[in-house]
Amino acid sequence: MFFQLFWTYLKIGTFTLGGGYAMLPLIQREVVDRKGWIDEQEFLNMIALAQAAPGLIAVNSAIFIGWRIGGWKGVCGAVLGAVLPSFLIILAIAMVFAEWKELPAVEAVFKGIRPAVVALIAAPLVKLAKAAKISWSTLLIPIAAALLIWLFHVNPVWVILATICCTLLVVDIVERRRR
Amino acid sequence: MIYLQLFLSFFKIGLFGFGGGMAIFSLIQMEVVQHGWLTPQEIVDIMAISQVTPGPIGINCATYVGYTIGGFWGSVLTTFALVLPSLIIMLSVCKAYFWLNKRFQGNPYFEQTLRMLRFTVIGLIASAALMLMKPTTFIDPISWVIFGVVAVLTILPVIIKNKVTEILSHPILLIALAGLAGYLIYALPQ
Numbered sequence: 001m002f003f004q005l006f007w008t009y010l011k012i013g014t015f016t017l018g019g020g021y022a023m024l025p026l027i028q029r030e031v032v033d034r035k036g037w038i039d040e041q042e043f044l045n046m047i048a049l050a051q052a053a054p055g056l057i058a059v060n061s062a063i064f065i066g067w068r069i070g071g072w073k074g075v076c077g078a079v080l081g082a083v084l085p086s087f088l089i090i091l092a093i094a095m096v097f098a099e100w101k102e103l104p105a106v107e108a109v110f111k112g113i114r115p116a117v118v119a120l121i122a123a124p125l126v127k128l129a130k131a132a133k134i135s136w137s138t139l140l141i142p143i144a145a146a147l148l149i150w151l152f153h154v155n156p157v158w159v160i161l162a163t164i165c166c167t168l169l170v171v172d173i174v175e176r177r178r179r
Numbered sequence: 180m181i182y183l184q185l186f187l188s189f190f191k192i193g194l195f196g197f198g199g200g201m202a203i204f205s206l207i208q209m210e211v212v213q214h215g216w217l218t219p220q221e222i223v224d225i226m227a228i229s230q231v232t233p234g235p236i237g238i239n240c241a242t243y244v245g246y247t248i249g250g251f252w253g254s255v256l257t258t259f260a261l262v263l264p265s266l267i268i269m270l271s272v273c274k275a276y277f278w279l280n281k282r283f284q285g286n287p288y289f290e291q292t293l294r295m296l297r298f299t300v301i302g303l304i305a306s307a308a309l310m311l312m313k314p315t316t317f318i319d320p321i322s323w324v325i326f327g328v329v330a331v332l333t334i335l336p337v338i339i340k341n342k343v344t345e346i347l348s349h350p351i352l353l354i355a356l357a358g359l360a361g362y363l364i365y366a367l368p369q
Binding site for chain 1: 191193194195196197198199200201203204205206209220223224226227228229230231232233234235236237238239242243246247251254258261262264265266268269270272273276287288289291292293294295296297298299300301302303304305306307308309310311312316317318322323325326327329330331333334337350351353354356357358359360361362364365366369
């Protein structure tokens with residue numbers, strides 16, 4: 001089981017470009033359609049949990065499926081399979097790129113890429129906001145968070161902790177009143 | 180002790196990295212720039228390479244940053260430290276999930292916290308982008324043109340949904356085109 005999970009995740013990890021979200025449909029095809037390890041409904045539950053827990057969605061999904069199917073051995077196999085190809089590929093690139101960085105042509109290419117990367121961080125926020133069904137009043141939360149981190153240099157960890165604590169407190173008050 | 184610091188930083192990032200790869204990148208960026216381990220320019224380059232390389236962006240970023248700061252063992256350490264909190268939390272979540280007989284959905288504490296975290300994470304990623312808009316990354320007006328074009332092409336499928344806008348919004352294609360533009364503008368004239 002260790003080896004099967006390792007191999008499945010290794011294949012998925014090696015051949016998906018575009019991060020964890022791009023891996024989900026491939027995981028579904030392998031794990032649900034081909035191997036039949038879990039059913040469609042459980043797969044959807046798994047995505048919900050993998051997104052809710054901190055960390056990378058691809059790794060979280062590997063942990064869930066590994067545990068569900070093969071216990072501890074399954075977890076080790078799936079996580080290693082999900083992480084190892086990225087780790088090795090990017091390590092090789094990092095080693096090579098350290099030598100190339102000073103070349104004028106490479107520097108020119110990166111002068112063009114840098115603003116594009118910033119746009120690729122900023123622009124998808126529109127989609128994220130739409131998916132989160134943001135309204136004019138809830139828009140205040142990301143604005144406040146961004147200003148606290150950007151202008152006042154508040155550590156993002158405190159902002160995340162404050163979000164969790166405030167929400168739990170408010171929900172608790174509302175729930176108590178309802179009872 | 181750089182290795183201990185790297186481990187603690189990336190463990191913290193893994194623990195509070197709600198919202199996937201981009202949010203984790205934002206946390207990595209703030210952590211490494213704050214510690215003075217890397218410049219904003221270096222972290223942008225690492226992000227660019229992470230996006231065009233297979234696998235989860237968070238793993239790619241963590242490995243690359245670890246290698247740049249602490250060599251091979253640095254990269255092993257950062258990647259391990261990033262995954263470790265996931266292992267602990269996700270395994271507990273799995274156990275609770277089967278124990279509670281899959282009744283997470285509908286719990287107001289759980290659902291509202293997730294909803295609010297999504298809003299906060301949007302702000303977190305926005306602040307990461309704002310922090311990267313510096314003279315070292317935006318060197319001249321051409322930079323702003325590239326930024327504008329990439330931003331518009333990325334958002335376009337939200338407004339006009341068809342095959343063409345979908346293909347043109349692909350991040351790897353956009354990075355390749357921006358790199359080509361950079362080469363043509365900054366390297367060729369010399």
